[in-house]
Amino acid sequence: MLVLEPLHKGDRQLHILTVTVFCGLGILLAGLWYVQVLSRKRFQEEQVAQSLRTVRLPAVRGRILDRSGEALAENRPSYNVSLYVEELSKQFKAAYQGLLSAETNRVWQTFRRKLTREERAQVGRWARYYVVSNIVYRLGLLLEHPVQLEPAEFHRHYEERLALPLPVLQNLNSNQVARLQELTGMPPGLDLDIQPMRVYQFGATAAHVLGYLRKDETSREGEEAFYNYRLPDYEGVIGVEGYFDAQLRGRAGAKSVLVNSLGYRQSESIWAPPEAGRCVVLTIDVHLQQAVEKALAGVENQTGLPARGAAVVLDASNGDILALASIPAYNPGDFIPSISRSQMAQLNDEYMRPLINRATQERYPPGSIFKIVTAxxxxxxxILNPEELLQNPGHIQVGNRTIKDTAPPGDYDFKRALKLSSNTYFIHYGLKAGLSRILQMGRKFHLGEPWQLPTFQNDGGIFPTTESIRRQASRGDLWTDGDTANLCIGQGAIAVNPLQMAVMTAAVANGGRVYWPRLVQRIEPMEPDSNEQITHFPHRLYDELGVAEHHLRLLRDAMLADVEDSDGTGRRAAVPGLRICGKTGTAEIKKGQQVVDKVTWFVSFAPYEQPRYVVVVMVESGVSGGHTCAPVAGQIYRALLSRLYLKT
Structure with missing residues (x-):
């Protein structure tokens, strides 16, 4: 052998090298034997004990923007302090040994017995909570803000969600974040992380349009159905947040967390990143919306009652909704992360009903604003000559019933009858025209049908049909001239909402075109430079009245007189330099023969020369349409002027 031969000749260096090589090989073989034979069972147990936990990762929710791009609902970073429990295993062990020793001695001295397995487990639970509660207490001292962690909350997290960080303090303010960032060392196990949080920067503005969210961590269609853990996520319940939830919510992602036999996190990897939601752009002007809501809230100063009402501002030329207000409202941000019981009790108040969108999903008698349809x-x-005079004795006799007139006795032509809102005049000509013609005209305005806004808050109201009248008669309740008289003045078997009246008024203003009210302009990707397709919602001409233009002109002239003439019921809506056309209404709510409440209205459009914008105001428990609603409409027109929608 070439190697051994020099050894016999006494080569000392080669001898040492050879011994070293053989010793190294021996150590290597010994190590392999230890790993493969002696430690085989331990490694097998660790491999079995390790397992993967899958975690659902919610996507960033898309924004809701007004017509000019201002965010009504968006996501802002929420700074949270989380506790990574796996980093505290040494502290847990030390605390456990100390508490176990003390408890063992106590039980032996008191009961002369050893601790049971359950008692040892309980000592372990309290040892872990002792460590964590001290860390949380230190955090409170550092922030100068008391921080509490309930034992049940910690134990539940440790037993059910150990692979995830434990939220300790959420939504820190800027001062608290600065304090933590200035620390040279954070208490063990704590870390500052950032999560997106849904915010509504304008508070309760347009609340019923936006809707609200609730916690929901379930998988959606196309997602994985099974996860070990699910991070907090939300779904839209109502409003735009609810209707477009699938588009706003995006697509959840997923990650895998490797945990050891104790459940502590070892490593993690994201294998499906979340896909952000898309943005919804509305037709609403948020600053006009604020002005409308402020004007509505001001009626409380006049009536002395909490304001309850709604207002709609509509573009008569294309159906765009510029403002859709309902009061009282709520703050959608109160539902993030969850609403309290006391707040929910206020929202369920039977008198105020702030969750109800009075503009689209409630039913109200229209009162005298329905005289537009009758006319x-x-x-x-x-059968109606607008120049012909009709004597009004202050009442009208229909069968055995005397219906009083709120307009003073005297002679009335069409214009005077409309601006003073004479019941006698419109009942007389309504009965003369006949029920079928009134029903036909109402159907041209699509009364009794809901305008399906993408909010889940729609109601078609009540409007009689030939079939419903026939069914009523089959039950022995015959339709009489008295019922027709009620209908002529917007009472009885009819109920509408402000949006329906806005569409009706717009059709009168624009020459007979019935536009579908549009609330959403488009849905677009979160990133402007994205190649994703933009979904547009174009204007939609739904129907045409098919009435003579000169009849619409007569009606518009009479509505102008209602605001501009000194004796018009709508004169309180007047704005200098702007020619407004309007019609007031005051509907009575009766129980038996007693009037228990009123619903007051004002429907209008401007400018008279080139009608463009419709303003409809409805107030519950108002004094009258002229006293309560017309001044609100005037304030809204001033806001339209200030927003440069109108020019004097």
Whole structure:
């Protein structure tokens, strides 16, 4: 052998090298034997004990923007302090040994017995909570803000969600974040992390349009169905947040967390990143919306009652909704992360009902604003000469019933009858035109049908049909001239909402075109430079009245007189330099023969020369349409002027 031969010749260096090589090989073989034979069982147990936990990762929710791009609902970073429990295993062990020794001695001295397995486990639970509670207490001292961690909350997290960090303090303010960042060393196990949080920077503004969220961590169609853990996520319940929840919510991602036999996190990897939601752009102007809500809230100063009402501002030329207000409202941010019981009790108040969108999903008698429909039915029937005078004795007799007139006795032509809102005049010509013509005209305005806004808050109201009248008669309740008289003045078997009245008024203003009210302009990707497709919602001409233009002109002229003439019921809506056309209404709510409440209205459009914007105001328990609603409309027109929608 070439190697051994020099050894026999006494080569000392080569001898040492050879011995070293053989010793190294021996150590290596010994190590392999230790790993493969002696430690085989331990490694097998660790491999079995290690397992993967899958975690659902919610996507960033898309924003909701007004027509000019201002965010009504968006996500802002929420700074939270979380506790990574796996980093405290040494502290847990030390605390456990100390508490176990003390408890063992106590039980032996008191009961002369050893601790049971359950008692040892309980000592372990309290040892862990002792360590964590001290860390949380130190955090409170550092922030100068008391921080509490309930034992049940910690134990539940340790037993069910150990692989995830434990939220300790959420939504820190800027001062608290600065304090933590200035620390040279954070208490053990604590870390500052950032999560997106849904915020509504304008508070309760447009609350019913936006809707609200609730916690929901379930998988959506196309997602993995099974996860070990799910991070907090939300779903839209109502409003735009609810209707477009799938688009706003995006697509959840997923990660895998490797945990050891104790459940502590070892490592993690994201294998499906979340896909952010898309943005919804509305037709609403948020600053106009604020002005409308402020004007509505001001009626409390006049009535002395909490304000309850709604207002709609509509573009008569295309159906765009510029403002859709309902009061009282709520703050959608109160539902993040969850709403308290006391707040929910206020929202369920049976009198105020702030969760109800009074603009689209409630039913109200229209009162005298329905005389617009009655007038068009009579004009189209050819039985109403607008110049002809009708004597009003202050009441009208229909069968055995005397219906009082709120307008003073005297002679009335069409314009005077509309601006003073004479019941006698419109009942007379309504009965003369006949029920079928009134019903036909109402159907042209699509009364009784809901305008399906993407909010889940729609109601079609009540409007009689030939079939419903036939069914009523089959039950022995015959339709009479008295019922028709009620309908002529917006009472009885009819109920509407402010949005329906806005669409009706817009059709009168624009020459007979019935536009579908549009609330959403488009849905677009979160990132402007994205190649994702933009979904547009174009304007939609739904129907045409098919009435003579000169009849609409007569009606517009009479509505102008209602605001501009000194004796018009709508004169309190007047704005200098702006020609506003309007009609007031005051509907009575009766129990038996007693009037228990009123619903007051004002429907209008401007400018008279080139009608563009419709303003409809409804107030519950108002004094009258002229006293309560017309001044609110005037304030809204001033806001339209200030927003440069209108020019004097």
């Amino acid at each position: 068009l039915a009579a004009l189209e029937a050819g």
